[in-house]
Amino acid sequence: MRGFFNLAVASATALIGLSIANPIPVTQVDDSGSGSDIIMTAGNTLNGTLYPTNLTTSDTLQLSLQNNLGNNVNAYITGKDRNNALLPQKVTAPVAIQLGSKGTTKQVTLPDFMTSGRIYFAMGTINFFTVLNDAGEIGLVQPAAENPRDPSAGVEWGFVEFTYNENGVWANLSFVDFVGPSFAMQLTLANGGTQSVRGLQPGAVGMICDEMVSQAKQDGQPWDKMCVKSKSGQALRVISPLKYRALNPSALSSYYDGYVNKVWAKYAAEDLTVDTQGAAGKVKCRVNGNTLSCAGDNRGYQKPSIDDILGCNSGPFTVQPGDNNVHSAVVPRLCAAFYRSTLLASGGNVQPHAKSDMYYKSDPTIHYGRIVHKYEIDNLGYTFAYDDVNPDGENAAGVLAGANPKMFTITAG
Structure with a gap:
């Protein structure tokens, strides 16, 4: 890939000086968040066509971004438009959506349909990169939670996933890659119906880290290494076993x-x-x-x-x-x-x-999934790709979906 500079993608900043290197497998990051290496994988790279065509702006979605995290919170919205484009434009000003003080709400209008969408919240500034491959596709490289040298490594951040198209909105809370700040979601439809997912308990990241440490002491597996902390000891995130194994292939190799x-x-x-x-x-x-x-x-x-x-x-x-x-x-x-x-x-x-209540009872099992679900207020949210597989009458996925959406509300914190 070659660098594609001086572009912004949705609400993402394109940075000059792209450095691609093998990540270093450690679980502590610099408090400054000044890592110098990024990794590009299918999990953190969003690819689309270079230029949009026939873009329309008639299909809008109202977003309500509620800040319960703190007083230095930025939001970023990324995704592809209806033509599979990533909407490149020159960077002429800071592109983060700066939220107000803790307890405030900011209304944002999404101007058109969007697929593969993410709404990021960060306790500070996180970094995105754009690249252009030889097929003429622009790629958005998003922060990688598992990379301790990612430029955003020292920042506490997370996201919710969504798609908005002619059929309506589909959104979910995903912990498939990692656990970060707590989020809740509510979808209000034009017919007055509402759906909600309450997300993780406040302070869940620290409590999940503590339980991962305890589990590692019990069975000798590296669950504790999946907890990422700053040098000052703050729990920033917990990465999933699959993401951890991408950096440490010997971990859990014979576990099952x-x-x-x-x-x-x-x-x-x-x-x-x-x-x-x-x-x-x-x-x-x-x-x-x-x-x-x-x-x-x-x-x-x-x-x-x-x-x-x-x-x-x-x-x-x-x-x-x-x-x-x-x-x-x-x-x-x-x-x-x-x-x-x-x-x-x-x-x-x-x-x-x-x-x-019978999941994760046998040994071995994926304790990451067990522990994360324990700290979900309503036991909803993906911890792996098929958490929507349940007996009839149950649902553990944490999905909101509906036609003719009136408001999509995300509460961070």
Whole structure:
């Protein structure tokens, strides 16, 4: 990629002097936030066409940004317009949305549809970069929570995700990559209906860090290393195990091996039933050799690795073009069962089956997911990609969705 300078993307600042280097695997950052290296991955790079065409501004969305974090809070809105463009423009002034003092609200109008959207809140200033690849696509490089030398590493920040199009608004609280400041969301529709997600308890980052330290002492796994603190000891964020392993590949590398082998042995002797909840009925699966095969599925499943379980989008949990509806329905339910360690539990031969109070009860399990959910006020918010897989009548995802939105409110803090 080559630098594409003197541009702003949505509310993002383009900086000259891009430095790409391998990150250093430490979990302490400089209080100044003056890191010098950035990383570009699929997780923190948003790609779009270079120039918008036929841009219209008739489809607006009202945003209400409520500041309960502090007195030096900035907001940034990023995303792609209806033409898959990132809206480049020259930087002529500071582009952060400066919020008022703690307890105040700022109204913002989003001028058009936006996909892959994020609304960032930062206790200070965070940095974005634009680059241009050889295909003529402009890319927005966003702060990377897992990189201790990211230019925004010493700043406390976080975001909510959303899409706004002709079908309405879809938004969620995501802890798939990391946990940062507490956010709550409310969506008000034109018909008067409202939906809300209350988010994390105040001060949750510090409490989650404490529990991750305690869990590391119990099982010797590096849960505590996923807690990122400033030199002064302030808990800034907790990164997910998948993001931590990207910097430390040996961490948790054999953590699930014994569990996976027990699952394969169990379902070589009996059926695993996957309830696709309307997609394809209840599907019977059985292990034969090294492969778990499901009735009506176009292909089988090999034993997953730890990264497959954490990410739910690699190895046996990859959904490819041409996969049938059985495969597309089995993948999320099977990965969720591994992530939550419910396959060997009582009743685990039917997935999904166990209620949420039975998740993360077996050893090993993904304690990051267990601990983060513990500090969610209403137990809503993604801790992994398929947290929306639940038994009928339950929902752990933290999603707001509705047509004809009147107001989208985000409370930070």
